[in-house]
Amino acid sequence: MATIKTIAKIAGVSHTTVSRALNGNPAVKEKTRQKIQKIATELGYSPNLSARGLVNNKTYTIGLFFSSIQTGTSTSFLTEVITRLHNALDKEYMLSVNGIDDLSNYNIAVKSRLDGVVVVSQSQNDDEFIDFVKKNGLPLVVLNRLLQRHDVANVGFDDYAGTYQAMEYAVRLGHKTFGMIEGIDSFESSSIRRKAFLDCVNKHHLNILSDAVVPGTYDASSGYRAMKQILLLPEFPTLIFCANDDMAIGALKACHELNVRVPEDISLIGFDDSVYAAFINPALTTIRKPIDKLSELGLQMFDQVMNNPEYQLETKLVSPELIIRDSVKNLNATD
Amino acid sequence: MATIKTIAKIAGVSHTTVSRALNGNPAVKEKTRQKIQKIATELGYSPNLSARGLVNNKTYTIGLFFSSIQTGTSTSFLTEVITRLHNALDKEYMLSVNGIDDLSNYNIAVKSRLDGVVVVSQSQNDDEFIDFVKKNGLPLVVLNRLLQRHDVANVGFDDYAGTYQAMEYAVRLGHKTFGMIEGIDSFESSSIRRKAFLDCVNKHHLNILSDAVVPGTYDASSGYRAMKQILLLPEFPTLIFCANDDMAIGALKACHELNVRVPEDISLIGFDDSVYAAFINPALTTIRKPIDKLSELGLQMFDQVMNNPEYQLETKLVSPELIIRDSVKNLNATD
DNA sequence: CCTTTATCTGTTAACGTTTTCATAATAAGC
DNA sequence: GCTTATTATGAAAACGTTAACAGATAAAGG
Numbered sequence: 134m135a136t137i138k139t140i141a142k143i144a145g146v147s148h149t150t151v152s153r154a155l156n157g158n159p160a161v162k163e164k165t166r167q168k169i170q171k172i173a174t175e176l177g178y179s180p181n182l183s184a185r186g187l188v189n190n191k192t193y194t195i196g197l198f199f200s201s202i203q204t205g206t207s208t209s210f211l212t213e214v215i216t217r218l219h220n221a222l223d224k225e226y227m228l229s230v231n232g233i234d235d236l237s238n239y240n241i242a243v244k245s246r247l248d249g250v251v252v253v254s255q256s257q258n259d260d261e262f263i264d265f266v267k268k269n270g271l272p273l274v275v276l277n278r279l280l281q282r283h284d285v286a287n288v289g290f291d292d293y294a295g296t297y298q299a300m301e302y303a304v305r306l307g308h309k310t311f312g313m314i315e316g317i318d319s320f321e322s323s324s325i326r327r328k329a330f331l332d333c334v335n336k337h338h339l340n341i342l343s344d345a346v347v348p349g350t351y352d353a354s355s356g357y358r359a360m361k362q363i364l365l366l367p368e369f370p371t372l373i374f375c376a377n378d379d380m381a382i383g384a385l386k387a388c389h390e391l392n393v394r395v396p397e398d399i400s401l402i403g404f405d406d407s408v409y410a411a412f413i414n415p416a417l418t419t420i421r422k423p424i425d426k427l428s429e430l431g432l433q434m435f436d437q438v439m440n441n442p443e444y445q446l447e448t449k450l451v452s453p454e455l456i457i458r459d460s461v462k463n464l465n466a467t468d
Numbered sequence: 469m470a471t472i473k474t475i476a477k478i479a480g481v482s483h484t485t486v487s488r489a490l491n492g493n494p495a496v497k498e499k500t501r502q503k504i505q506k507i508a509t510e511l512g513y514s515p516n517l518s519a520r521g522l523v524n525n526k527t528y529t530i531g532l533f534f535s536s537i538q539t540g541t542s543t544s545f546l547t548e549v550i551t552r553l554h555n556a557l558d559k560e561y562m563l564s565v566n567g568i569d570d571l572s573n574y575n576i577a578v579k580s581r582l583d584g585v586v587v588v589s590q591s592q593n594d595d596e597f598i599d600f601v602k603k604n605g606l607p608l609v610v611l612n613r614l615l616q617r618h619d620v621a622n623v624g625f626d627d628y629a630g631t632y633q634a635m636e637y638a639v640r641l642g643h644k645t646f647g648m649i650e651g652i653d654s655f656e657s658s659s660i661r662r663k664a665f666l667d668c669v670n671k672h673h674l675n676i677l678s679d680a681v682v683p684g685t686y687d688a689s690s691g692y693r694a695m696k697q698i699l700l701l702p703e704f705p706t707l708i709f710c711a712n713d714d715m716a717i718g719a720l721k722a723c724h725e726l727n728v729r730v731p732e733d734i735s736l737i738g739f740d741d742s743v744y745a746a747f748i749n750p751a752l753t754t755i756r757k758p759i760d761k762l763s764e765l766g767l768q769m770f771d772q773v774m775n776n777p778e779y780q781l782e783t784k785l786v787s788p789e790l791i792i793r794d795s796v797k798n799l800n801a802t803d
Numbered sequence: 804c805c806t807t808t809a810t811c812t813g814t815t816a817a818c819g820t821t822t823t824c825a826t827a828a829t830a831a832g833c
Numbered sequence: 834g835c836t837t838a839t840t841a842t843g844a845a846a847a848c849g850t851t852a853a854c855a856g857a858t859a860a861a862g863g
Contacts, residue, residue, distance in 0.1 A: 136849055147813045152851060162811060179579035183521035184849030187818045202551050208543035215565055216537050224572055227564040230550060237559050244514035245469065353747045386747045409744055412688045412721045471819055482843045487821060497841060519819030522848045
């Protein structure tokens with residue numbers, strides 16, 4: 134494997150000169166620079182990052198952490214953030230992708246291994262990890278969840294507003310009794326969405342059919358099971374708020390099987406605006422979570438945190454958007 | 469930041485002893501080992517990987533490469549492989565995730581940066597990269613695509629058999645004219661699935677409606693557009709083979725919009741058995757690609773390639789499974 | 804042509820580990 | 834208690850790079 138010294142020997146210069154030349158140090162004469170460069174490319178030389186990292190006290194690695202890789206992380210988030218990070222980072226940086234839930238030892242995972250950390254957080258369980266990273270003084274940004282603390286760069290998403298807005302819409306269309314299929318318990322989004330759901334219904338003094346508020350796990354089959362349960366009730370609500378689109382898709386399946394028409398017999402609202410929301414039948418009315426925007430803002434912040442020592446840590450909140458499609462019936466319509 | 473020398477000073481021993489103690493070298497007395505260990509954990513010590521890597525000539529990083537992060541890589545593959553790799557690897561290893569399509573320089577991305585490489589390949593375009601890795605002598609395994617070469621550990625998926633099997637099933641149910649929505653041109657799966665489709669139909673001397681063979685891009689909206697195009701033909705086939713489930717979902721949407729019933733008026737077959745295939749209406753008949761099995765076999769191989777110098781490189785082929793659901797009509801039925 | 808300054812290059816140490824080799828301390832054998 | 838064998842520890846070098854400092858060469862000024 135070619136090192137800086139191999140090149141030095143061939144070029145008849147010292148390895149220091151080679152180092153300088155390859156790093157574009159203007160002190161080295163242009164002619165020798167070219168000669169060295171030529172030899173380097175011929176040998177397919179590429180610097181040893183361990184050595185470089187040792188002296189520069191850098192690792193050339195950014196850690197990207199999700200609450201969990203297996204469960205609950207939307208694909209789009211994964212790919213969106215990975216792509217953006219790669220584009221934003223210098224080519225010499227690597228991206229290490231991890232799930233916080235299968236980290237055995239924070240020391241090993243973080244300390245003297247990473248130059249910066251991006252966390253896409255779904256759960257309060259991540260707080261311990263976030264705190265650890267912060268304490269170790271690494272550049273850090275947390276995406277998705279709104280943190281309580283303000284000493285961390287943070288881009289959150291407004292789950293509450295999204296849910297509330299969607300429920301207001303349902304109320305406006307004349308719905309009076311509601312049910313909900315809830316998300317994974319440990320996810321903060323689940324409790325926030327539930328709270329917004331409850332708050333809005335109560336505010337309007339409308340009814341929640343408590344038997345029609347059932348747990349789910351953010352995947353289609355849990356939505357399916359939950360909806361079956363709801364549809365077997367002696368009487369069911371006019372609208373079910375599903376805490377995400379995948380569960381809404383499962384719920385829809387249950388409706389089809391039991392010959393309950395959507396939206397004629399029951400209305401459905403989802404959350405996320407997944408790619409499939411528009412393609413199911415009926416197209417799903419849902420709350421769009423602009424992952425692209427979240428990622429963009431977050432990685433802009435990360436850039437600041439990494440490169441601008443003057444940067445004042447900030448917290449931003451990204452707003453949802455109600456996407457009206459065909460899964461909610463207008464009960465006020467006079468037909 | 470605590471180093472081995474910090475610990476040495478506190479413990480009143482040489483840094484060499486600390487190194488040995490922490491690495492479980494039996495030469496060091498148990499009592500001193502414990503003393504050192506205690507100090508280390510108190511300081512939250514964690515070894516500097518650059519330094520260790522420099523002397524051991526290791527990087528403690530495994531590269532995971534997809535043809536592209538943004539497009540065409542199924543989520544399940546991403547999460548499945550990441551999860552499995554993490555579980556299989558020693559805790560000290562990191563996982564660097566990349567898209568081959570946005571690699572600017574193979575040297576920088578690979579050389580003296582990685583201890584091993586896992587490629588999930590969709591396209592022949594990856595061959596150059598695969599070749600580069602192989603030439604540099606890194607432990608390598610390629611998943612998903614069946615390679616021509618046999619000097620690389622390889623687990624491929626049998627797209628041909630899957631498609632053929634599904635088409636045979638359609639023929640058995642009495643279908644006589646066929647159309648297809650194709651995948652991304654540069655993906656090898658696209659051409660293989662097309663070939664199998666053509667081969668099977670021709671073998672049975674049945675008809676392909678050439679206007680009903682339209683290009684797609686493996687996403688739902690391309691399936692939607694393609695199906696619209698097909699349904700506008702003066703006459704359409706009895707069955708459309710969609711090169712993946714997402715496009716089938718889009719196609720289904722088009723059918724709904726144009727009041728073409730599935731499977732009564734037209735039959736649909738997908739590919740992949742995505743999570744959603746079972747949840748759309750009608751549930752999609754499709755070909756299951758067992759990503760779990762592919763990953764498992766592949767990472768078993770990777771383990772061998774990494775750790776067993778005796779290992780004989782091998783090529784394995786994973787078989788598909790036809791999943792019969794409700795989107796194909798039985799034309800032989802006498803009702 | 805000699806001195807001064809500017810430009811370029813080399814020597815050396817350092818980063819935090821592991822490893823080889825030597826040596827000090829202890830235990831065993833008589 | 835003295836030699837030998839065993840066990841535990843330390844000193845020094847090495848990995849490939851960068852950086853501080855010094856030194857050499859070339860250009861400029863008189």
